[in-house]
Amino acid sequence: MLWNSEEAQLLKEAVLNLEKGFSTLPKFEPQLKAEQLKPVLLDVAEKMRDNYPYFHPFYAGQMLKPPHPVARLAYMLALYVNPNNHALDGGRASSRMEKEAVAQIAAMFDWKTHLGHLCGGGTMANMEALWVSGRLNPGKAVAASDQAHYTHGRITGVLKLPFREIESDNKARMDMNALEDALKGGAIGTVVATMGTTATGSVDPLPEILALREKYGFRVHADAAYGGYFTLAATLAKETTAAYRCLDRVDSLAIDPHKHGLQPYGCGCIIFRDPSVGALYKHDSPYTYFSSHELHLGEISLECSRAGASAVALWATQRALPLTREGSFARSLEKCHAAALDLYKRLCDDARFMTAWVPELDIVIWVPRANTVSEMSALSSKLFEACAEKNLHLALATLPARFFGKGFKGDEESLVCLRSCLMQPEHLDGMDAIWNIFSEVTEEVTA
Numbered sequence: 001m002l003w004n005s006e007e008a009q010l011l012k013e014a015v016l017n018l019e020k021g022f023s024t025l026p027k028f029e030p031q032l033k034a035e036q037l038k039p040v041l042l043d044v045a046e047k048m049r050d051n052y053p054y055f056h057p058f059y060a061g062q063m064l065k066p067p068h069p070v071a072r073l074a075y076m077l078a079l080y081v082n083p084n085n086h087a088l089d090g091g092r093a094s095s096r097m098e099k100e101a102v103a104q105i106a107a108m109f110d111w112k113t114h115l116g117h118l119c120g121g122g123t124m125a126n127m128e129a130l131w132v133s134g135r136l137n138p139g140k141a142v143a144a145s146d147q148a149h150y151t152h153g154r155i156t157g158v159l160k161l162p163f164r165e166i167e168s169d170n171k172a173r174m175d176m177n178a179l180e181d182a183l184k185g186g187a188i189g190t191v192v193a194t195m196g197t198t199a200t201g202s203v204d205p206l207p208e209i210l211a212l213r214e215k216y217g218f219r220v221h222a223d224a225a226y227g228g229y230f231t232l233a234a235t236l237a238k239e240t241t242a243a244y245r246c247l248d249r250v251d252s253l254a255i256d257p258h259k260h261g262l263q264p265y266g267c268g269c270i271i272f273r274d275p276s277v278g279a280l281y282k283h284d285s286p287y288t289y290f291s292s293h294e295l296h297l298g299e300i301s302l303e304c305s306r307a308g309a310s311a312v313a314l315w316a317t318q319r320a321l322p323l324t325r326e327g328s329f330a331r332s333l334e335k336c337h338a339a340a341l342d343l344y345k346r347l348c349d350d351a352r353f354m355t356a357w358v359p360e361l362d363i364v365i366w367v368p369r370a371n372t373v374s375e376m377s378a379l380s381s382k383l384f385e386a387c388a389e390k391n392l393h394l395a396l397a398t399l400p401a402r403f404f405g406k407g408f409k410g411d412e413e414s415l416v417c418l419r420s421c422l423m424q425p426e427h428l429d430g431m432d433a434i435w436n437i438f439s440e441v442t443e444e445v446t447a
């Protein structure tokens with residue numbers, strides 16, 4: 001299931017091809033004591049069995065998506081050189097590939113100008129955006145919805161910027177009246193628009209946020225860590241599409257290639273629309289930049305050392321699967337969305353369950369119907385565990401009970417619900433099998 005001999009053969013051919021570039025060097029055989037490494041590696045393999053099967057469509061829980069084979073292979077290939085993209089001296093080819101890959105991401109959002117780079121992940125990308133915001137609007141607050149990623153509160157703590165939490169509406173999107181009230185209070189320098197919340201995939205109303213910017217003046221940062229790639233999908237609801245269509249007007253944007261972009265972990269991306277923010281990073285370390293006058297990635301990044309392999313893997317993936325609305329990558333995202341709509345419909349058609357709203361992206365939340373919030377929470381947890389025993393891996397989320405309407409006794413404010421991130425296109429084809437298990441398990445648990 002995991003092993004594929006074609007993949008191994010491809011890696012061998014590619015490494016031998018890479019080696020040709022260094023053929024003028026005196027012979028140098030790397031030391032590898034296979035007989036000593038074997039027990040270690042087999043032990044590692046055994047330990048790694050203690051994982052949920054993230055690579056299988058029966059893993060339909062948290063926000064985890066298997067990397068594309070081309071990303072895995074290109075990453076491994078790059079490891080034979082192990083470039084460091086902190087400066088051109090650390091990785092010439094991989095720095096170029098990073099710039100190209102990031103430019104393709106900026107073009108995906110129809111940006112005409114950009115400055116940006118890869119980073120460790122969405123948290124780092126958001127931190128960098130808010131760091132720039134803080135430099136440009138010193139002392140002013142950052143506002144994000146109560147459904148925004150939890151790290152925004154923490155990041156602003158690190159940056160010593162005030163944080164304003166804006167209430168969400170009943171579809172988990174930032175409430176525009178609440179935002180305007182906060183803006184009237186003044187002193188908000190940045191509004192974070194979440195383009196796909198981590199819990200439910202809800203997309204903040206960016207057109208309205210941008211309209212408020214005209215009136216009150218603030219920076220807009222789009223946290224598209226999870227949902228950014230859906231800008232390529234043609235099947236989203238009208239309102240959701242309208243929000244994506246104005247991403248070319250935000251000031252900065254964070255997107256995670258290691259979420260929906262088919263990359264191994266350690267690949268986030270931050271882009272700024274105005275390249276002049278690069279001046280804010282200025283420093284003059286005596287050791288990093290000694291051989292080039294070009295602008296290095298290390299000169300426009302908060303992090304220093306970064307895996308060049310991440311850039312190589314991303315570049316290779318985007319070469320194989322271009323970020324276009326016409327391409328197969330866009331179609332695979334639409335399949336994820338379709339899988340969510342499929343699951344949503346099955347849940348709506350079944351009196352045993354209650355769902356919230358039509359999924360905007362590919363995350364579905366639901367609960368087994370019961371009289372009270374606490375009963376539904378307890379049942380959700382039971383179903384979650386019972387499904388896992390049958391190899392079907394869902395996730396749990398604690399969310400405001402108001403997301404599920406009013407057809408129950410609200411003995412508690414928060415409700416533990418079931419949540420499924422359908423991030424693999426294979427989830428669509430596998431939905432019958434997933435549903436059959438889930439339905440049977442529900443039958444057993446509620447009997």
Ligand SMILES: *Cc1c(COP(=O)(O)O)cnc(C)c1O
Nearest residue numbers: 121122123149198223225226256
């Ligand atoms: C995942 C996520 C983050 C954090 O990204 P990491 O890559 O996990 O650091 C931030 N914002 C949103 C909306 C996310 O979904």
